[in-house]
Amino acid sequence: MRKVKWGVVGAGGIADRRTIPGMMLAKNAELVAVMEINMEFAERIRAKYGAKYAYDNALDLINNPEVEAVYVASPVLYHVEPAIAAAKAGKPLLCEKPIAITCEKCKAVIDACHEAKIPAATGFMMRYGAYNMAIKKLIEDGKLGQIVSARSQFTCWYPDIPGAWRQDKAQSGGGALMDLGVHCIDILEYLTGGKTKEVSAFIDTKTFNYNVDDSSSVMIKMDNGVVGYIDNHFNVPDNAARCRLEIYGTKGSVMAENTLGQEDGGRVEVILSEDKEYDANQTRIENQKKDPEFKLNVEFGNMYTREIESFSDSILNGTPVNVPIEDAVHIQSVIEAAYRSSESGKVEKCD
Numbered sequence: 001m002r003k004v005k006w007g008v009v010g011a012g013g014i015a016d017r018r019t020i021p022g023m024m025l026a027k028n029a030e031l032v033a034v035m036e037i038n039m040e041f042a043e044r045i046r047a048k049y050g051a052k053y054a055y056d057n058a059l060d061l062i063n064n065p066e067v068e069a070v071y072v073a074s075p076v077l078y079h080v081e082p083a084i085a086a087a088k089a090g091k092p093l094l095c096e097k098p099i100a101i102t103c104e105k106c107k108a109v110i111d112a113c114h115e116a117k118i119p120a121a122t123g124f125m126m127r128y129g130a131y132n133m134a135i136k137k138l139i140e141d142g143k144l145g146q147i148v149s150a151r152s153q154f155t156c157w158y159p160d161i162p163g164a165w166r167q168d169k170a171q172s173g174g175g176a177l178m179d180l181g182v183h184c185i186d187i188l189e190y191l192t193g194g195k196t197k198e199v200s201a202f203i204d205t206k207t208f209n210y211n212v213d214d215s216s217s218v219m220i221k222m223d224n225g226v227v228g229y230i231d232n233h234f235n236v237p238d239n240a241a242r243c244r245l246e247i248y249g250t251k252g253s254v255m256a257e258n259t260l261g262q263e264d265g266g267r268v269e270v271i272l273s274e275d276k277e278y279d280a281n282q283t284r285i286e287n288q289k290k291d292p293e294f295k296l297n298v299e300f301g302n303m304y305t306r307e308i309e310s311f312s313d314s315i316l317n318g319t320p321v322n323v324p325i326e327d328a329v330h331i332q333s334v335i336e337a338a339y340r341s342s343e344s345g346k347v348e349k350c351d
């Protein structure tokens with residue numbers, strides 16, 4: 001099978017922790033080049049994965065004729081330049097989330113991709129989570145009826161660390177909401193098929209000393225009528241949170257724990273239950289026991305492999321891009337509306 005030859009910009013972070021190991025398992029992708037901030041680091045990553053080329057300059061990697069597609073996984077502030085350069089070189093682009101620190105800068109990347117007519121995707125890899133794919137199908141099959149509300153929660157313990165780019169607004173654009181919330185909003189839109197139109201938020205830095213948020217609670221209203229609640233924290237211990245995903249519909253619900261993350265796994269409870277009439281006695285504990293258990297059929301694997309295989313297939317065969325980069329710009333507009341709402345105390349609209 002033909003393999004897309006990939007070059008990775010910023011290869012030593014999530015690329016090394018997850019995406020390159022996932023790429024190594026993909027049947028239609030091959031790592032040929034890596035770039036890091038210095039040659040010693042780049043060379044270490046190159047040798048680890050047996051890639052052909054190591055660089056300390058993104059443009060050199062992008063201009064290597066053997067590199068057919070570019071994955072940008074540097075800190076957020078440093079996405080735009082290599083992303084636009086990749087587009088200008090006519091190379092398909094997978095750019096990590098968030099694309100840029102502002103919506104305006106995201107749009108510059110999109111414009112470059114459109115102008116060059118290249119396939120472009122973003123790193124909302126949770127769409128490829130085994131449970132998330134099964135939950136989406138369950139909803140599309142109408143098993144939960146009309147979806148009325150949803151919640152997604154994603155947190156991590158992230159204390160003050162000198163020099164950490166995520167803790168510096170100039171480099172990250174924001175904190176828990178910007179870093180973790182983008183996944184949560186995207187997954188609620190993806191699962192329910194809606195697009196956020198209105199946002200209300202309370203965002204704060206309660207615990208740590210950095211200049212980005214460590215606490216974020218956001219409510220969204222989508223064009224399909226679904227109201228979503230999204231909570232993201234940098235100040236809740238890892239083991240104290242369950243990264244809950246909850247979807248409620250007129251015929252049942254999904255309540256999941258630890259399915260939002262970087263690995264397939266976690267726990268999902270699906271309750272299919274139809275009430276025909278109002279029960280004034282509210283005998284809900286009894287009733288729940290009678291609801292049949294519904295098991296989701298899932299096959300665990302590697303969501304980064306699925307992400308790379310899917311986009312490589314789009315590159316090779318022109319299949320639709322499953323996570324188009326345009327979706328990331330929309331999510332960024334939701335994020336910006338949330339920060340505005342937290343300041344203004346009002347419901348804000350987004351694109």
Ligand SMILES: NC(=O)c1ccc[n+]([C@@H]2O[C@H](COP(=O)([O-])OP(=O)(O)OC[C@H]3O[C@@H](n4cnc5c(N)ncnc54)[C@H](O)[C@@H]3O)[C@@H](O)[C@H]2O)c1
Nearest residue numbers: 009010012013014015037073074075076078096097098123
């Ligand atoms: N989709 C996911 O699963 C996922 C998970 C974590 C992070 N991310 C995203 O990936 C990006 C990187 O996050 P991270 O956690 O890997 O950060 P990180 O700090 O762990 O790694 C970033 C890497 O980029 C390198 N780098 C720094 N400046 C650079 C520059 N100017 N050009 C190229 N490389 C540079 C660093 O040396 C480092 O190795 C962010 O956009 C983040 O939001 C995505």
